[in-house]
Amino acid sequence: MEAKSCMNEVCGAAKSTEWRKGWALRSGEFAVLCDKCGSAFEQSMFCDVFHSKESGWRECTPCGKRLHCGCIASKSLIELLDSGGVSCLNCAKKSGLDSLACDEKPNGFGTLKADNAGDLQSMSVDNHVGGSVEKMKLMQLGSTSNGVGLRHLLQFQSDDPDESFGKMKLEESAKPDISKANMGAKDIYESLAQTNLSITLGSSGGNLNPFPGVVDEKEHNKSSSVIQQGTRARHLLPKPPKLALSTGSEANVGISQIRVARPPAEGRGRSQLLPRYWPRITDQELQQISGDSNSTIVPLFEKVLSASDAGRIGRLVLPKACAEAYFPPISQPEGLPLRIQDVKGKEWVFQFRFWPNNNSRMYVLEGVTPCIQSMQLQAGDTVTFSRMDPEGKLVMGFRKASNSVAMQDTQPSAIPNGGHSSESFFSGVFENLSIISGYSGVLQSLKGSADPHLNALSKHLNSTSGDINWLKSEKYEDKTRESLLLPSMLVPERKRSRNIGSKSKRLLMDRQDALELKLTWEEAQDMLRSPPSVMPSIITIEDHVFEEYEDPPVFGKRSIFVVRTNGLMFRGQEQWTQCDGCSKWRRLPVDVLLPPKWTCMDNKWDPTRCSCSAPDELTPGELENLLRLNKDFKKRRLATSQRPNQESEPSGMDALSNVAILGDNMGDPGTASVATTTKHPRHRPGCSCIVCIQPPSGKGKHKPTCTCNVCMTVKRRFKTLMMRKKKRQSEREAEVAQRNQPTWAPKEEAEAEVDSNSKHASPHLDPSENEARSANELESKSQSNNLPNKAAEAGKGQIDLNCHPDREDAQAGSNRLSMMKLLQVATLPLENYLKQNGLTSLMAEQQTSSTSQAPPQAAGESEGRVNELASATQERESGGEEDNSGSGPDQIPNDPQ
DNA sequence: ACACTGCATGTAATG
DNA sequence: ATTACATGCAGTGTC
Numbered sequence: 001m002e003a004k005s006c007m008n009e010v011c012g013a014a015k016s017t018e019w020r021k022g023w024a025l026r027s028g029e030f031a032v033l034c035d036k037c038g039s040a041f042e043q044s045m046f047c048d049v050f051h052s053k054e055s056g057w058r059e060c061t062p063c064g065k066r067l068h069c070g071c072i073a074s075k076s077l078i079e080l081l082d083s084g085g086v087s088c089l090n091c092a093k094k095s096g097l098d099s100l101a102c103d104e105k106p107n108g109f110g111t112l113k114a115d116n117a118g119d120l121q122s123m124s125v126d127n128h129v130g131g132s133v134e135k136m137k138l139m140q141l142g143s144t145s146n147g148v149g150l151r152h153l154l155q156f157q158s159d160d161p162d163e164s165f166g167k168m169k170l171e172e173s174a175k176p177d178i179s180k181a182n183m184g185a186k187d188i189y190e191s192l193a194q195t196n197l198s199i200t201l202g203s204s205g206g207n208l209n210p211f212p213g214v215v216d217e218k219e220h221n222k223s224s225s226v227i228q229q230g231t232r233a234r235h236l237l238p239k240p241p242k243l244a245l246s247t248g249s250e251a252n253v254g255i256s257q258i259r260v261a262r263p264p265a266e267g268r269g270r271s272q273l274l275p276r277y278w279p280r281i282t283d284q285e286l287q288q289i290s291g292d293s294n295s296t297i298v299p300l301f302e303k304v305l306s307a308s309d310a311g312r313i314g315r316l317v318l319p320k321a322c323a324e325a326y327f328p329p330i331s332q333p334e335g336l337p338l339r340i341q342d343v344k345g346k347e348w349v350f351q352f353r354f355w356p357n358n359n360s361r362m363y364v365l366e367g368v369t370p371c372i373q374s375m376q377l378q379a380g381d382t383v384t385f386s387r388m389d390p391e392g393k394l395v396m397g398f399r400k401a402s403n404s405v406a407m408q409d410t411q412p413s414a415i416p417n418g419g420h421s422s423e424s425f426f427s428g429v430f431e432n433l434s435i436i437s438g439y440s441g442v443l444q445s446l447k448g449s450a451d452p453h454l455n456a457l458s459k460h461l462n463s464t465s466g467d468i469n470w471l472k473s474e475k476y477e478d479k480t481r482e483s484l485l486l487p488s489m490l491v492p493e494r495k496r497s498r499n500i501g502s503k504s505k506r507l508l509m510d511r512q513d514a515l516e517l518k519l520t521w522e523e524a525q526d527m528l529r530s531p532p533s534v535m536p537s538i539i540t541i542e543d544h545v546f547e548e549y550e551d552p553p554v555f556g557k558r559s560i561f562v563v564r565t566n567g568l569m570f571r572g573q574e575q576w577t578q579c580d581g582c583s584k585w586r587r588l589p590v591d592v593l594l595p596p597k598w599t600c601m602d603n604k605w606d607p608t609r610c611s612c613s614a615p616d617e618l619t620p621g622e623l624e625n626l627l628r629l630n631k632d633f634k635k636r637r638l639a640t641s642q643r644p645n646q647e648s649e650p651s652g653m654d655a656l657s658n659v660a661i662l663g664d665n666m667g668d669p670g671t672a673s674v675a676t677t678t679k680h681p682r683h684r685p686g687c688s689c690i691v692c693i694q695p696p697s698g699k700g701k702h703k704p705t706c707t708c709n710v711c712m713t714v715k716r717r718f719k720t721l722m723m724r725k726k727k728r729q730s731e732r733e734a735e736v737a738q739r740n741q742p743t744w745a746p747k748e749e750a751e752a753e754v755d756s757n758s759k760h761a762s763p764h765l766d767p768s769e770n771e772a773r774s775a776n777e778l779e780s781k782s783q784s785n786n787l788p789n790k791a792a793e794a795g796k797g798q799i800d801l802n803c804h805p806d807r808e809d810a811q812a813g814s815n816r817l818s819m820m821k822l823l824q825v826a827t828l829p830l831e832n833y834l835k836q837n838g839l840t841s842l843m844a845e846q847q848t849s850s851t852s853q854a855p856p857q858a859a860g861e862s863e864g865r866v867n868e869l870a871s872a873t874q875e876r877e878s879g880g881e882e883d884n885s886g887s888g889p890d891q892i893p894n895d896p897q
Numbered sequence: 898a899c900a901c902t903g904c905a906t907g908t909a910a911t912g
Numbered sequence: 913a914t915t916a917c918a919t920g921c922a923g924t925g926t927c
Binding site: 312357 | 900901902903904905906
């Protein structure tokens with residue numbers, strides 16, 4: 001090791017004697033501390049050599065908190081401390097300059113354990129000091145505290161782009177005591193992550209302006225510069241919580257295609273960047289960005305575009321943590337213009353701003369539409385932000401989502417791909433995949449591992465796609481790989497969903513054609529087979545017999561089912577599958593469960609087609625028809641499986657109107673069941689709530705003569721409601737007449753006890769109280785309107801509200817509704833209406849007539865009158881607060897209309 | 898009528 | 913429970 005002086009010019013200590021402490025950062029990187037001056041150097045920035053037998057953490061002397069040493073020694077040492085939130089002895093002594101050195105949360109980064117921090121064995125890195133990229137050599141990481149660990153070799157030679165820019169070479173340690181077979185997957189993740197650390201590191205020590213792209217730098221104060229500068233190339237990362245590795249598919253490429261979720265450089269934001277936003281850029285892509293220049297590309301973050309992001313509004317919502325970490329600080333909502341270069345070299349100016357939101361901020365890039373369009377991006381695609389050092393220029397890349405969708409939703413058998421079975425389909429994909437040399441060794445070793453986890457990892461590494469298209473204008477060579485479809489089964493669920501934006505369910509494909517690609521849970525269940533060659537142990541639990549397997553189930557071969565009909569005649573189901581050997585389609589009994597591998601040889605049900613030499617049973621036309629039939633079959637099945645839900649959710653009126661509104665759509669439950677309306681995400685086609693049955697806002701209302709399903713349903717409902725009200729009113733009159741008999745007083749008291757709401761009917765009420773109550777009743781109009789609905793609910797949603805009221809009465813009788821309450825409720829709207837319209841005389845007349853056993857309201861009252869009443873009721877509907885006394889089984893429900 | 902802007906809200910993720 | 917964020921939507925401006 002060549003001697004090197006401490007970069008603290010005041011100190012100038014020679015490395016050979018004074019440098020000894022290596023501090024492990026959470027990322028697995030190391031910093032060294034000059035024993036003489038206490039200055040710490042972060043390896044990725046300035047330190048060239050580390051040699052330490054210690055690792056872990058130190059306490060900040062002033063505050064006593066455990067901190068990693070992230071101090072970066074340079075001429076601007078002190079300022080840099082500001083950003084890192086780290087401190088060391090000497091830095092702390094200078095803390096008059098910046099107390100932030102100890103501002104880090106206690107143990108905020110204290111997640112690194114000695115065992116994975118490892119010991120730094122040897123390093124030799126010529127680096128960026130002075131701003132020029134020279135030669136950076138490997139570092140060996142490993143856990144040597146117990147003599148067992150993983151050492152990977154990283155080579156990073158930026159001066160030889162053809163060879164190894166960002167070349168990541170993972171090698172098995174030369175130490176004989178380290179065996180890959182003994183490595184857990186976790187070790188590999190860590191080692192890969194650690195190895196990855198050094199790829200993107202490298203920053204100019206001279207560029208103090210990290211935001212040259214900021215057009216208006218008024219807000220770009222010095223501290224922010226310092227902060228950014230100090231944090232530019234530091235990778236403080238948690239362990240990747242999930243496997244975030246993937247391989248590229250580039251053949252004949254001498255650089256790494258490993259798509260690793262690169263824990264990004266730490267920004268000034270303290271909050272950790274969610275792995276979701278970790279940039280997953282292959283080294284090749286990095287190289288493409290940097291081009292021939294000596295610039296170092298530091299991936300910052302990436303984001304999957306939401307519909308809003310990719311929409312015409314032109315606003316790209318930025319993850320808060322990312323915005324605060326990597327973009328210039330803004331204090332005003334207006335923000336500032338930001339220059340961002342795309343991978344073609346074109347420069348865009350976006351407005352980087354924020355909206356106050358819930359005591360927080362929501363950061364957006366405005367004006368991205370032209371850029372998004374030029375990249376031909378859409379929801380689900382990914383944009384990636386990087387920084388080009390030493391210029392500090394922000395670079396925006398992108399990755400199309402074609403693979404992601406496929407990865408999530410591919411259902412091989414549903415893809416008419418010319419007769420490939422799922423297996424052959426995938427193998428076809430794999431044929432197109434190649435593993436780059438530097439990585440294949442690892443894969444190979446993983447494949448060869450006896451550890452099933454490693455094999456799984458190996459599979460995963462093989463399967464995960466890598467199709468980032470950092471389309472430097474002339475570099476479209478990856479285009480073809482974009483269309484590769486990869487087996488969804490081998491991709492971690494979390495990762496897959498993230499690929500198209502798990503945050504937004506709306507991004508998930510719901511269109512019918514997309515549904516075809518989905519492997520539903522039920523279908524997946526159908527494909528499960530007991531593990532081969534394993535006999536289950538039979539156990540009985542509570543009279544249920546279970547087969548207990550040691551091994552997890554395996555997925556059987558996929559087949560397709562169709563239902564043949566002859567006109568309206570059901571002819572039966574068929575099962576078809578493809579031979580894994582010859583890809584010919586064979587018809588099978590419907591009850592057959594296929595093993596994962598199936599060939600014509602296994603076709604014991606059709607001796608004439610138990611050989612691959614036997615002709616295909618299907619012509620291309622028939623196959624097409626088969627697939628179409630299968631599609632129909634799936635639709636029906638989906639409808640069947642979802643019908644119970646549809647029936648159980650809404651009850652009574654809602655269910656009724658659902659049926660009415662669905663109308664023709666019932667024939668296509670697949671779409672009806674999944675798509676939400678635009679009015680409210682919770683509402684779905686068929687929802688009959690007041691919101692959903694209205695026409696789209698601003699587009700005009702339905703005409704009175706409209707006979708659409710919605711309008712007809714509403715009319716039916718209203719008619720039924722009013723008829724019922726009339727009926728009940730007449731019953732109420734009869735009841736009141738009975739109460740006017742000699743037993744009047746005691747009965748009334750009894751009622752008052754039972755039903756406080758009925759007080760209003762009492763002639764004893766104080767007028768003022770009555771008035772107040774009337775106001776209350778006005779508000780409780782919803783009670784009356786609720787009647788049909790709740791009655792329906794009481795009937796468990798089985799009441800046909802469109803049936804004749806007479807029939808309903810029989811049902812209502814079984815609903816144990818208080819007759820008085822019904823009467824009261826039925827009366828309310830009319831009273832309210834009369835009162836509201838100043839027709840108190842009529843109201844008095846009505847009351848009089850009620851108490852004097854006058855005939856009830858004419859049953860033949862015109863529809864217009866009824867509608868008038870109803871509309872008056874509706875108009876007052878807003879703000880109705882239901883009287884709690886009406887709750888419970890007897891609660892009077894609310895008609896949505 | 899349409900586009901734009903800024904805020905509010907609901908939902909999902911996270912702590 | 914809190915936070916982040918996707919998106920709806922009302923208010924405003926512009927054609």
